[in-house]
Amino acid sequence: MAPLYALVLAVAVTAPLFAPGYLLLRDAVSTPRSYPTDAALGLSEAAPRALPQDFLLAVASSVVDGGVVVKALLVAGLWLAGWGAARLSAVLLPDAGVGGQCVAATVAIWNPYVAERLLQGHWSLLVGYGCLPWVAAAMLRLRTAPGEGAPFAALVFWIAAAGLTPTGLILAAIVALVGVAVPGAGRPRRQCAAVALAAATISALPWLTAAALAQTLSPSQAAGVVPFAARAEPGLGTLLSLAGLGGIWNSEAVPASRTTTFAIVGTAVLLAIVVAGATVALRRPAARPLLGLAAVAVAAPALMATGPGLAALEALVTALPGLGVLRDGQKWVALAMPGYAVAGAAATTLLRRVPAAATALACCAALLAVLPDLAWGVGGQVVSVRYPAAWPAVAELVNADPRPVAVLPPGSMRRFEWAGPAPVLDPLPRWVRAEVRSTGDLTIGGRTVPGEGTHAREVEQLLLAGADQERLAAAGVGWVVVELPGTRSAAVDLDLPVSYRDDDLVLYRVGGEAETRPGTRPVQVATHLAWLALLAAGPLAAAQAWRRRSAVSPEPPR
Template sequence: MLTLAVTAPLLGPGYLLLRDAVSTPRSYLTDAALGLTQAAPRALPQDVAVAFASSVVDGGVLVKAVLILGLWLAGWGAAHLVTSVLPEAGLPGQCVAATVALWNPYVAERLLQGHWSLLVGYGALPWVAAAVLSLRSAGSGVGALAFWLAVAGLTPTGLMMAAAIALACVAAPGAGRPRWFCAALTLAGSTTAALPWLVASALGWSPGVDQAPAVAAFAARAEPGLGTLGSLAGLAGIWNADAVPATRTTLFAVVATAVLLAGVAAGLPVLFRRRAARPLLVVALAAVLIPALMATGPGLTAVEALLDAAPGLGVIRDGQKWVALAVPAYALAGAAATITLRPRVPALATAAVCCAAVIATLPDLAWGVGGRVHPVQYPPAWREAAAIINADPSPVAVLPVDSMRRFPWAGTAPVLDPLPRWLRAEVLTTGDLSIGGRVVPGEGAQAREVQALLLAGADQTRLADAGVGWVVVEGAGGAEGGGATLRLPVAFRSDELTVYRVGGSSSASSHRGAALAAHGVWFLQLCAGLAAMMLSRRRTRPAEVATPAR
């Protein structure tokens, strides 16, 4: 019910197109989708999975279904974790845990930012914790851990969060599998699930962009009356002030945070006595404190130095997203509150009050965060233009030069250019982002050179020599784009965009086989883990499942 209350607008026809969320009718296995370009492979194996699946299912339906599934898994997983750690909390405790996991500012802000695949990894976190705790207590859960690590591994960030939760839970007491076995299994499963982006980084990525401008731009943000630490403790504080529910932009955010933390604090005494839960409590504390420190002056300097020494760690720049690691402990603490208050208040009454309070203090999460998360329809011209280019998939240059777009038919929020995910051809993009008037440079050096040629009025021959096959200008009329006057043959023109034929070409990467093999390993882990988990559940009756040591 909570998942449907949040995602109901997505049940309608259309495509999710909001900031970083870009869904198209069909995606393809381009070099960019495989991570074999200069850009860091931040969306693997997500892009490859969507490319394969969208050949069978419409990409818009696919992305919306996966997003809804991810949120549903977060709530169900939180309730499942309660049965492992606090079985006496019963259904009231499970309801509170599910509400805390689903109805919080983190979910709202990541929805508004368009991080649909990150929310899938978020939904896998309680399942990963329960799998490791089962390994430590009863010795079962090898297949479950492999499966949920692969699910979280839809993006690098999701996998890193899942691995952190799993390694922390290895410290839990138990008479099942030894700690060394659980740690080794976690590291092995995390490594195989990470192969898509590890291999792509080794074969295609060329680090060399200054990370310093991005560090300050992506630091956690303080909400009114709370400060950075208070915002993070309330599971809020995303860097983008525009991707925030309206209720978190006023002093009402203080009330909402106080209500959430009061429920968590009420359950801490009971939860702390459960030795199996203590590792998750430590992770939660670190997940709030470390991003808060990263947002300070010395913290920004330290992060910049770290990224200069290891550019591959650029994924840590968005400090607030790591606060998701606190949610399993928060959910358990909310469930434990029903136990704490049970001598004075019936558990059902406590659960009802807690759930109602959490929902009431974030009312605009309902209906797609107040209607801001909804599907849109592409104009017919986009399909026609895509069909023309896909018939001759040569590299595409795009104007205007910005990575983010604002389309009248897609709402008021900016969105990443959909063309790279719609075309069979490679789309040359710089990856540059403009945040608060500050430009955060991307890794697309070739695209930057081509865009300079376009803006300088280069002729067809020079553009073809640079490897450009098509030029697409997005916007009204399409004759002018970003200050460039183009004298090129027109292949298609409409009010939404214009396609120019240039005639250049380039060869595909020679590493596609290795990249596909790495994705095959991830997919094999996903399928084998699911099969092993389902087989284990068929063999094990619910009454035989042991609970972790207290």
């Protein structure tokens, strides 16, 4: 019942994506095909923020359309979040029954965090988010009722699955290590922690190795600390916004119901259910680590958004650029979800004189009612988009001769009339075999957060200065793509041979060659294959353990 209910909720949220087309919204970019380029392996100028996600898409899109892969993973992530929350609640609070499991699923799926991350385009982060309750449940089994290897296999699999992005992996590792504190007579704490850390380390190899080989991390990432800080919602301070699972830095990536003082009502309903249920769940020692983690997951980002917190984080990221992953403070609120889900399930047992089913129905209805615009792609904002004919045509020409590509207009974000009113990350780097030179610069609220693309920035300045074909070729530019509309003047000013032109794109052929790189690709491919092997090992080990158990038949009666 609970898995089916979770699937219904996940489909209700993502229904517009079932139409033909591609997810193209802010940071979410899907294309028909992508390739294992240096960028997909983390060896370009940009920091390795999308590993091993880009490699997985390059592999999967060689078999299935990349747009289908992204949408399927997104739906699966939300479904897993609800189903996993229900499963975790069933293990910790069996007396809550199916009603409690459904409340847990609702808390996990139907909340502002999911809405805001969808609108920001963080589909892969939501996949990692969906793995968190499964990581918690696997660790709980290990600490309380070990099997013959299957729980370890489950833990390894869910940590690797969450490792689709660096943030997802860090979230999963934290949940696993917090779960080690669960009391029980199962596997020893040191053994559980060692397995979790080993799985997390192997899963992190793609982006750790890329950062070491490409040396792309720069102190300039500290410039993004203030723009990416958690934000207070109307009528709520930063702390209460985060406690209500809201408060994303981008005020445009917020459902309409959270842009007015109605956000107070939504936060009050969620916290009333969670706090009431926590009074019951705290009586279960196994639930206390997750509830403690939920409290820290709310308080820590709130502290990071204060003046002293921002100053400390800026200094930390300047000294250790690899910690730039901490900048977006609100995303760490995901760590509260397993504890919130357990507390939501426990709330159904609070009123002894009221049937648990009635309490569960009231809780689910209230949670759905205070965030009505999460349904149907967050009020029709998360939809399938169709690319104009120019995009596959230009991609085919570049792929036939994959020389380095420079792109105009400057910056990483675009506004295309055919993609809707929201900005979107440039799709071109994920659609061609060639290296696309991108600065990675982002403009947030009139403030530019510089990216790591030093060479790309130099090429960009050459283009804007009207450099001729010879100078561009010497700078290693093979093609120039001008993405329209809004850049017609740039297209006219370029005195270069035109290979393709229409109302959406202009492609110029320059003829420059790519720079030769050291032989780092085999190392990076090996790290990605290690992650894929870890991802496959979990289900295989679980299946083998199941076969062993099935082969043991009970003794016939005498």
